[in-house]
Amino acid sequence: VISSLGEFELIERITAHLGERAPASLLIGIGDDAAAWAPTPGTITVATTDALVEGVHFDTTTTGWVDLGWKAMAENVSDVAAMGCRPRYALLALGLPPEREVAEIEDLYRGIAECAAAYGFALVGGDVVRAPTVVINVTLVGESLPVDGEKRPLLERSAARVGDVVAVTGPLGGSAAGLRLLTAAQSLEPRSPDENARAALCEAHRRPKPRVAAGLALIEAGLRCAIDVSDGLVADIGHICERSGVAVELAAEQVPIFPGATAVFGTEALDLALSGGEDYELVCAAPESTLARASDLLQQRGERRLIPIGVVVPAEGTQARVRVRLADGTFRPLDARGYQHFGNAP
Amino acid sequence: VISSLGEFELIERITAHLGERAPASLLIGIGDDAAAWAPTPGTITVATTDALVEGVHFDTTTTGWVDLGWKAMAENVSDVAAMGCRPRYALLALGLPPEREVAEIEDLYRGIAECAAAYGFALVGGDVVRAPTVVINVTLVGESLPVDGEKRPLLERSAARVGDVVAVTGPLGGSAAGLRLLTAAQSLEPRSPDENARAALCEAHRRPKPRVAAGLALIEAGLRCAIDVSDGLVADIGHICERSGVAVELAAEQVPIFPGATAVFGTEALDLALSGGEDYELVCAAPESTLARASDLLQQRGERRLIPIGVVVPAEGTQARVRVRLADGTFRPLDARGYQHFGNAP
Numbered sequence: 001v002i003s004s005l006g007e008f009e010l011i012e013r014i015t016a017h018l019g020e021r022a023p024a025s026l027l028i029g030i031g032d033d034a035a036a037w038a039p040t041p042g043t044i045t046v047a048t049t050d051a052l053v054e055g056v057h058f059d060t061t062t063t064g065w066v067d068l069g070w071k072a073m074a075e076n077v078s079d080v081a082a083m084g085c086r087p088r089y090a091l092l093a094l095g096l097p098p099e100r101e102v103a104e105i106e107d108l109y110r111g112i113a114e115c116a117a118a119y120g121f122a123l124v125g126g127d128v129v130r131a132p133t134v135v136i137n138v139t140l141v142g143e144s145l146p147v148d149g150e151k152r153p154l155l156e157r158s159a160a161r162v163g164d165v166v167a168v169t170g171p172l173g174g175s176a177a178g179l180r181l182l183t184a185a186q187s188l189e190p191r192s193p194d195e196n197a198r199a200a201l202c203e204a205h206r207r208p209k210p211r212v213a214a215g216l217a218l219i220e221a222g223l224r225c226a227i228d229v230s231d232g233l234v235a236d237i238g239h240i241c242e243r244s245g246v247a248v249e250l251a252a253e254q255v256p257i258f259p260g261a262t263a264v265f266g267t268e269a270l271d272l273a274l275s276g277g278e279d280y281e282l283v284c285a286a287p288e289s290t291l292a293r294a295s296d297l298l299q300q301r302g303e304r305r306l307i308p309i310g311v312v313v314p315a316e317g318t319q320a321r322v323r324v325r326l327a328d329g330t331f332r333p334l335d336a337r338g339y340q341h342f343g344n345a346p
Numbered sequence: 347v348i349s350s351l352g353e354f355e356l357i358e359r360i361t362a363h364l365g366e367r368a369p370a371s372l373l374i375g376i377g378d379d380a381a382a383w384a385p386t387p388g389t390i391t392v393a394t395t396d397a398l399v400e401g402v403h404f405d406t407t408t409t410g411w412v413d414l415g416w417k418a419m420a421e422n423v424s425d426v427a428a429m430g431c432r433p434r435y436a437l438l439a440l441g442l443p444p445e446r447e448v449a450e451i452e453d454l455y456r457g458i459a460e461c462a463a464a465y466g467f468a469l470v471g472g473d474v475v476r477a478p479t480v481v482i483n484v485t486l487v488g489e490s491l492p493v494d495g496e497k498r499p500l501l502e503r504s505a506a507r508v509g510d511v512v513a514v515t516g517p518l519g520g521s522a523a524g525l526r527l528l529t530a531a532q533s534l535e536p537r538s539p540d541e542n543a544r545a546a547l548c549e550a551h552r553r554p555k556p557r558v559a560a561g562l563a564l565i566e567a568g569l570r571c572a573i574d575v576s577d578g579l580v581a582d583i584g585h586i587c588e589r590s591g592v593a594v595e596l597a598a599e600q601v602p603i604f605p606g607a608t609a610v611f612g613t614e615a616l617d618l619a620l621s622g623g624e625d626y627e628l629v630c631a632a633p634e635s636t637l638a639r640a641s642d643l644l645q646q647r648g649e650r651r652l653i654p655i656g657v658v659v660p661a662e663g664t665q666a667r668v669r670v671r672l673a674d675g676t677f678r679p680l681d682a683r684g685y686q687h688f689g690n691a692p
Contacts, residue, residue: 027390031589032503033428033573034394034488039385044373047470048380049485051439053477082379093397093439093483124393131399133478137439139395139485142380157378227379243377 002105003098011128013102017109022122023088035124037089044144044152048079054134062182065104067206069111072136075230077119078210078280080142082228084155084219086212087121089141095131108136119212145219155218159225160244160285160312167291167306169214169282169298172233173269174258176276178205181264197260204258208280214303218284221294226284232277234322237310240285241321248285250274250310250324252332274324285312348451349444357474359448363455368468369434381470383435390490390498394425400480408528411450413552415457418482421576423465424556424626426488428574430501430565432558433467435487441477454482465558491565501564505571506590506631506658513637513652515560515628515644518579519615520604522622524551527610543606550604554626560649564630567640572630578623580668583656586631587667594631596620596656596670598678620670631658 002010015030022029028036039045052058052072063071073090080087092112096105116123121140145153160166178201210228218226225244227236233255237248252270258279261269284306286294295305315321324332348356361376368375374382385391398404398418409417419436426433438458442451462469467486491499506512524547556574564572571590573582579601583594598616604625607615630652632640641651661667670678 027498028392028500028502033425033501034392034431036390036392036429036490036498036500038493039389039391041387043385044382045385045391045487046374046380046382047435047437047485047487049437049439049471049483050473051441051475051477051481051483053441053475053481055478056476079379083382085380089393091393091395091485093395093485095397095399095481125395127396129397129399130402131397131479131481132401135397135399135441135477135481135483137395137397137481137483139393139437139439140380141391141393141487144382147384152373152382154374154382155379156374 001099002096002102005102007128013106014109017106017113018123026089026122026124029122029124030126035089035091037124040143042146044147044154046080046083046085046142046144047139048076049137049139050075052136062179063206065107066111069108070115070207072138073112073115074208074210074280076138076140077115077212078228078230080140081210081212081215082155082226082282083142084153084215084226085142085144086216087119087140087142090116090121090123091139092123092126093137094126094128095135096128097132097134098130100134119210145216153219155215155226155284156224157227157240157243160240160246162246162312162314163287164225164285164312165288165291165308166237166248166250166283166285166310166312167308168256169211169306170304171256171258172229172279172281173261173273173276174201174204175208175278176272177258177261177265177269178202194260194263197263200260201258201264205278208278210280211282213301214282214298217297217301217303218282218294221297222290223284223286223294225286226282229279229281229283230277232275233283234274234324237283237322241315245315246312247315247319247321247323248310249313250322252324252326254307254309256307347445348442348448351448353474356448359452360455363452363459364469372435372468372470375468375470376472381435381437383470386489388492390493390500392426392429392431392488392490393485394422395483395485396421398482408525409552411453412457415454416461416553418484419458419461420554420556420626422484422486423461423558424574424576426486427556427558427561428501428572428628429488430499430561430572431488431490432562433465433486433488436462436467436469437485438469438472439483440472440474441481442474443478443480444476446480465556491562499565501561501572501630502570503573503586503589506586506592508592508658508660509633510571510631510658511634511637511654512583512594512596512629512631512656512658513654514602515557515652516650517602517604518575518625518627519607519619519622520547520550521554521624522618523604523607523611523615524548540606540609543609546606547604547610551624554624556626557628559647560628560644563643563647563649564628564640567643568636569630569632569640571632572628575625575627575629576623578621579629580620580670583629583668587661591661592658593661593665593667593669594656595659596668598670598672600653600655602653
């Protein structure tokens with residue numbers, strides 16, 4: 001168990017998993033008062049931080065420790081992708097109960113190292129402390145493409161304009177569907193014919209793939225507004241609406257549903273796509289011609305083309321900021337607030 | 347209590363305490379997927395992260411919430427100072443039990459804002475999540491002075507050389523003495539003649555002052571090796587020894603003891619100065635002539651001159667890396683490992 005190691009020995013074990021892939025721009029990694037690097041000249045720095053608490057944000061009965069390491073990083077990589085930037089340097093503050101197994105923590109770092117290798121960033125610093133429950137706090141620093149004149153190469157929530165088309169980089173609801181399958185695993189029917197679909201949904205939950213390359217392509221194509229789907233499509237578009245002072249009308253039948261989700265969950269799959277969260281696709285808004293240019297560039301780079309799902313309209317009084325129009329022309333009732341960490345006000 | 351607010355309303359309340367002092371280089375603050383800023387051209391970026399857990403690292407019976415906000419930031423500011431850099435951008439991930447009072451959290455942010463104002467950095471992002479106990483995770487990003495040719499303007503643990511003199515920027519043991527007074531508050535004698543000394547010690551614990559200006563002066567004077575006193579003088583010098591492959595011999599009678607600590611704690615004050623921690627003075631190592639130049643520069647800027655406390659000697663086999671020589675020429679027995687967060691190995 002962890003308490004049988006000293007703090008410094010634990011850090012040594014952990015560091016061993018991180019390999020030697022530090023970028024040349026890194027001057028000082030783990031082991032000094034702070035990490036140090038030379039920023040790439042002419043770029044903008046972005047930084048995001050997220051905390052994951054055991055029992056609140058994850059449950060190791062449905063998420064193994066290696067996957068958890070991947071997911072903790074992926075969540076932040078997605079935030080960097082949603083700015084149109086690439087991840088570069090990560091810091092990890094870890095709270096651990098002394099009675100936990102060292103092997104679990106080593107697995108956590110394996111998953112972190114896999115994500116770092118996949119997305120080309122380095123873990124350069126951190127803190128390991130005693131805590132009553134596992135707390136994983138990741139800070140990720142990224143860099144933009146080089147600044148071009150006055151234009152800043154960032155994807156911002158505040159840049160949606162009335163008349164823009166809203167589009168998404170890929171299918172939604174897979175992660176939420178996978179979580180439901182994993183949670184219900186004990187009570188599931190024996191292996192069914194849709195076993196492949198189930199496996200893909202579980203994989204979407206266990207190993208979400210943030211869209212860094214897509215975010216960079218959006219920037220290059222001239223887009224300036226995007227967010228990642230972390231809280232759920234409707235909730236995240238709500239953040240764009242709030243920051244941009246607009247509303248969005250989505251067409252339910254255009255929302256791409258993760259392959260297999262409908263086969264397993266029927267009509268409920270649309271709910272999962274609209275509200276599930278943790279898909280880590282990007283939602284963007286721009287004039288139609290800009291989106292077409294972006295789709296061409298994405299395709300050219302072997303990425304999926306954008307999928308239009310709605311339009312930006314003026315915000316009007318007390319109406320919901322995000323409305324979902326069904327095939328019959330009526331609007332779907334929904335709660336646009338998404339996941340609230342402390343429960344809702346009365 | 348916190349659960350009576352939604353997450354977004356809590357964040358709004360919190361943001362209100364942060365004022366409008368963001369630097370011009372900040373492009374995007376709180377409210378997007380990530381914060382974004384333009385790095386100062388020609389500087390190196392440094393980053394550090396620390397986690398504080400209620401009941402492990404702080405106890406609100408001896409530290410009020412405003413002080414706690416200050417201290418959580420100051421600890422990281424000190425790490426940046428120990429690199430010879432200035433703090434610029436902070437991110438805060440906060441874990442909160444829903445039943446805690448909103449006023450406490452607002453006080454926490456007051457303390458954070460005070461520290462940000464005092465040291466000229468801005469809180470630019472974060473995360474607020476539900477947790478079974480209060481967890482405060484700060485990430486602080488700083489910038490070096492401009493790079494001058496090949497020389498990187500950083501203070502590193504690995505840069506001590508045999509023959510260097512070891513010096514400290516100010517008196518030690520104040521914070522540990524203050525904590526002892528605060529912990530024992532109920533059982534203390536009625537107000538004694540040394541009341542002022544006691545108040546100063548408590549203040550040293552409640553509001554430690556990291557030495558950013560001193561760190562910058564050390565860099566400018568040509569120093570390249572320093573660490574901040576956070577774990578305790580002997581433990582922190584131990585980190586320098588390990589990273590530099592050297593040993594250090596301290597002269598006990600030269601170690602500056604915080605004013606009043608001896609009056610209150612007698613000979614035990616030396617223990618507090620050697621092992622107490624959280625003093626946030628800087629310890630540095632350099633040739634004597636470089637230290638003299640640094641002292642002159644510090645004095646010129648209204649800062650205290652350096653206080654020499656020992657010398658760097660070769661590391662020898664199984665001997666302790668840090669030895670404290672007493673006035674009678676004998677060495678003081680001590681545990682050089684400092685605070686270990688998970689207890690010691692058997």
